[in-house]
Each structure stands twice: as C-alpha cells, then as structure tokens.
Amino acid sequence: MQNNPLNRRRFVATALTGLTVAALPLPAFALTEASAKQLVDSVVADITRIIDSGKSENAMLRDFQKLFVRYGDVPIMARYALGADARTASSAQLRQFTKAFEGYIARKYGRRFREFIGGEVSVRNARKIKTGYEVRTSVKLRGSSPFEVTFLVSDKSGSGKFYNMFIEGVNLLLTERTEIGAMLDARKGNLNQLIKDLKNTG
Amino acid sequence: MPSYIRLKHLIILAIMTVLSACATQPQDSAARGDIFDPYEGTNRGIHKFNLGVDRFLFRPASKGYVKIVPDPMVTSFNHFAENLTMPGQALDYLLQGNLKQSGNALLRFLINSTVGGFGLSAPADELNLPPVDTDFGETLHVWGFGEGAYVELPLYGPSTARDAVGVVVNLFSNPINFSPVRPVDNIGVYAEVVRRMGDRGRFSDTVDSILYDSADSYAQARTIYLQNRRFELARDDEDAYLGLYDDPYATTGTDPVRDPYLDPYEDPYAE
Numbered sequence: 001m002q003n004n005p006l007n008r009r010r011f012v013a014t015a016l017t018g019l020t021v022a023a024l025p026l027p028a029f030a031l032t033e034a035s036a037k038q039l040v041d042s043v044v045a046d047i048t049r050i051i052d053s054g055k056s057e058n059a060m061l062r063d064f065q066k067l068f069v070r071y072g073d074v075p076i077m078a079r080y081a082l083g084a085d086a087r088t089a090s091s092a093q094l095r096q097f098t099k100a101f102e103g104y105i106a107r108k109y110g111r112r113f114r115e116f117i118g119g120e121v122s123v124r125n126a127r128k129i130k131t132g133y134e135v136r137t138s139v140k141l142r143g144s145s146p147f148e149v150t151f152l153v154s155d156k157s158g159s160g161k162f163y164n165m166f167i168e169g170v171n172l173l174l175t176e177r178t179e180i181g182a183m184l185d186a187r188k189g190n191l192n193q194l195i196k197d198l199k200n201t202g
Numbered sequence: 203m204p205s206y207i208r209l210k211h212l213i214i215l216a217i218m219t220v221l222s223a224c225a226t227q228p229q230d231s232a233a234r235g236d237i238f239d240p241y242e243g244t245n246r247g248i249h250k251f252n253l254g255v256d257r258f259l260f261r262p263a264s265k266g267y268v269k270i271v272p273d274p275m276v277t278s279f280n281h282f283a284e285n286l287t288m289p290g291q292a293l294d295y296l297l298q299g300n301l302k303q304s305g306n307a308l309l310r311f312l313i314n315s316t317v318g319g320f321g322l323s324a325p326a327d328e329l330n331l332p333p334v335d336t337d338f339g340e341t342l343h344v345w346g347f348g349e350g351a352y353v354e355l356p357l358y359g360p361s362t363a364r365d366a367v368g369v370v371v372n373l374f375s376n377p378i379n380f381s382p383v384r385p386v387d388n389i390g391v392y393a394e395v396v397r398r399m400g401d402r403g404r405f406s407d408t409v410d411s412i413l414y415d416s417a418d419s420y421a422q423a424r425t426i427y428l429q430n431r432r433f434e435l436a437r438d439d440e441d442a443y444l445g446l447y448d449d450p451y452a453t454t455g456t457d458p459v460r461d462p463y464l465d466p467y468e469d470p471y472a473e
Binding site for chain 1: 273327333401404405407408411416417421422425429430432433436444446447448449450451452
C-alpha cells in the first residue's frame with residue numbers, strides 16, 4: 001500500500017474527511033435495522049480511512065478516539081466496565097473515569113490497526129434483539145480465515161450508537177470489566193489513582 | 203500392536219475418572235457467564251510457567267519464524283496442519299451425529315490432499331462449504347457433559363476440565379495416526395505446533411498485549427478463553443447464543459429509584 005503524504009488530492013480528501021468526522025453530529029433518528037447497519041458501515045469506513053491516511057501513530061490514535069466518541073455510547077460502556085464500583089463513585093469521579101476510559105480504549109485497540117491493514121470487513125446482517133440491534137460482520141485479515149465481529153447498537157443515549165462489540169464471542173465490555181477490576185485491585189480500590197494511571201495506559 | 207490397546211484403555215479409564223470425579227459446576231452458571239475456577243491457585247502457578255515458556259521460547263521462536271519464512275509459506279503450513287485434522291474432525295462430527303459436517307470434513311480432506319497438494323493449499327475453501335471446526339470437547343458437550351472447572355494446561359494454555367479431556371482424546375483419535383503409510387510419527391502434533399507459531403507470530407502484538415500489558419493476564423486469558431469457547435459451542439443454539447448478551451443498560455441501572463447515583467446519560471462534557 002502506497003501512502004505518499006505529498007499527494008495533494010489525497011491530502012485534501014483526508015483533511016476534509018477529518019473535518020466531517022469531527023464536525024457533524026449524528027442526526028437523531030429512530031433506530032431501525034437499516035440504520036443500525038448503516039452505523040456499522042460508517043464505523044468501518046471511517047476506521048479504514050484512518051488506517052489508510054498514512055498519518056503518524058499518535059495522530060491516528062487521536063482520530064480513533066474521536067471516532068469512538070462519535071459512534072460509541074462511551075458513558076454507558078465506561079460505567080459497565082467499572083462495574084459495581086460505579087455505584088459508589090461520585091459523579092465527578094465517573095466523569096473523569098469516562099474520559100480516561102475513552103482514551104484508554106482508543107489507544108489500546110487503535111494500536112492494533114497494523115493487523116487490519118489490507119483487511120476486509122463485510123457487514124452481513126442486522127436484527128432486533130432485546131436491548132437494541134445486533135449487527136454481524138465478517139472480518140477477513142491477511143492469511144487468516146474470516147472471523148465474526150458483532151456490534152450491538154442502541155439509541156438509548158438519544159442517538160444510535162454502538163455500546164458493545166464481540167469478537168468471536170469475546171465481549172469487549174466484559175473483558176474490560178475484568179481488566180479494570182484487576183487494575184483497581186492492584187491499587188487497593190483507589191479509583192482516583194486508577195483514573196490517573198488509566199490516562200497513561202493502553 | 204498391543205501397546206496401543208493398553209494405552210487406549212488407560213486413556214479411557216483416565217477420562218472417565220476425570221469426567222466423573224472433577225468438581226462440577228452448578229447447573230446453568232456457565233450459561234449465565236459465570237466463571238468456575240476452584241483450582242485457581244494451581245492454575246495461576248501453571249500460568250506463570252506458561253508465561254515463562256512463552257517469553258523465553260515460544261514468542262521469540264514464533265517471531266523469528268514469521269520473520270524468516272515468507273508469509274504465503276506460513277499460510278501454506280497453516281493449511282497443511284489444518285488439513286491433517288480433518289479426518290479427526292470428521293470422526294468427531296460423526297460421534298456428534300452430524301453426518302453432513304462429517305462428510306464436509308472428509309470432502310475437504312480429499313480435495314485439499316489431492317488438488318491442494320498434500321493440503322499445502324486449500325482449494326476446498328473456494329467451494330463455499332460451511333466451515334469445519336470441532337473437537338472432542340465439543341463432542342462431550344453434545345453428549346451433555348458440562349464444561350466443568352476452568353483449568354490452565356501446561357504448554358497448551360487455557361481449557362476446561364471437559365475440553366482438557368477432549369484435547370487428550372484428540373491427540374490419539376485422529377484416524378491418520380492409525381494409517382499404515384504415516385510418514386512421520388506425530389506429524390499432526392508437529393504441524394499443530396508450527397501452525398500455533400504462525401498465529402503467535404502474526405498476531406504477536408495482540409497476544410503480547412493480553413499476556414504482558416494487562417493488569418492480570420491470568421484473568422484476561424481465562425475470560426477470553428471461556429467467552430470464546432462458549433460462543434463456539436452456542437453457535438447453533440439460539441437461546442444459548444442470546445444468553446451470552448449482557449444488557450449494560452439493565453445491569454448498570456437506568457433506574458433512578460434502585461440506583462439514585464446513576465444517570466448514564468448525563469453529558470460528561472457539559473459545563
């Protein structure tokens with residue numbers, strides 16, 4: 001894959017894309033199977049665009065964080081990952097934790113982007129489930145057989161956003177709840193310390 | 203070969219002992235996504251050992267392997283290893299009563315072994331046959347055995363009591379092992395090790411992040427293994443499949459009465 005940063009047209013296109021991603025709020029709409037699928041299509045397209053942009057790793061990670069906030073219901077994800085400790089946290093702590101969690105997830109999963117270069121994602125189907133919609137995709141990376149990635153989408157935040165992701169059945173939120181729980185244990189339950197450290201993790 | 207028969211009897215005896223004597227998980231708790239890990243102390247000891255093996259042996263060997271051997275060749279070796287498991291998988295599907303998939307596995311084996319040049323390529327993949335992926339652990343699952351305790355096996359990694367039995371049985375159950383023209387003893391095992399090295403090398407960043415960057419790599423490996431395994435086994439069972447979905451909107455409480463502190467939709471960026 002050739003990524004010449006001096007290619008002017010590509011640069012302009014990329015810059016415009018960056019603007020669109022950052023500036024356009026998602027329109028409020030009642031979620032349907034089609035719009036849930038559309039949401040995942042957009043996520044995939046934007047991820048591909050970031051990977052193909054040829055930017056520095058740090059710039060890409062910032063873009064991934066914007067993408068995560070735009071398409072993901074970050075507050076509910078952060079709260080779930082924090083688990084039972086979310087109940088005793090103050091609202092200021094929750095706010096800070098959500099922000100730290102946002103950067104942590106974007107860095108941790110954004111850094112995996114190299115494995116996705118040249119990969120193909122096909123959105124297969126969407127259907128209604130109890131909490132919202134389930135959108136199944138099939139991901140084909142170089143040299144491996146296709147595997148299943150499923151997004152769960154809900155409009156309970158006021159707009160359609162994904163709130164969980166499963167890679168071959170591995171639940172992102174549940175796995176992160178285990179990890180965040182282990183980090184808290186290592187800090188003897190000190191949430192403020194965890195928030196501080198989370199900003200430099202991932 | 204009398205030694206084979208004696209060995210087989212011993213294995214069957216061992217399996218029956220393990221399956222009946224090992225601690226059993228309370229009904230339905232696996233379905234709720236609980237983790238049953240009564241041997242956690244021992245498991246953590248084995249995990250430490252496995253981490254050492256990975257750090258000093260398996261990881262460097264795997265990274266070297268994918269660096270030296272060209273990518274298409276790594277893929278070829280993966281195909282080769284996978285093809286060798288097909289007769290064994292056909293047998294497992296047969297034991298599960300799944301004739302269609304059993305035939306599918308055999309068909310893949312025949313096509314890939316001939317047209318695919320001893321399985322070094324996988325032309326059967328182009329036929330749009332359903333994927334083949336089973337083992338004796340799944341056969342035991344189909345027969346009604348529960349998952350049992352979580353165990354981490356030395357050198358092999360995460361497993362469960364039931365799946366550990368499956369791993370041992372599959373070491374011996376592949377009909378290739380009884381073929382009179384077997385080119386090398388244990389070729390299936392060697393091929394599997396090479397295949398695992400390919401995967402370890404190719405996805406080294408991801409595996410490293412789980413094993414070396416997480417706060418508790420034992421707990422991460424355990425949850426990832428169990429979730430993935432339950433997903434594989436639930437694939438054809440709609441209720442079990444949907445049971446794996448947890449509703450964060452329900453469990454974290456949008457109910458202000460039950461949980462006065464929670465308002466998941468307050469705007470975290472509001473002034």
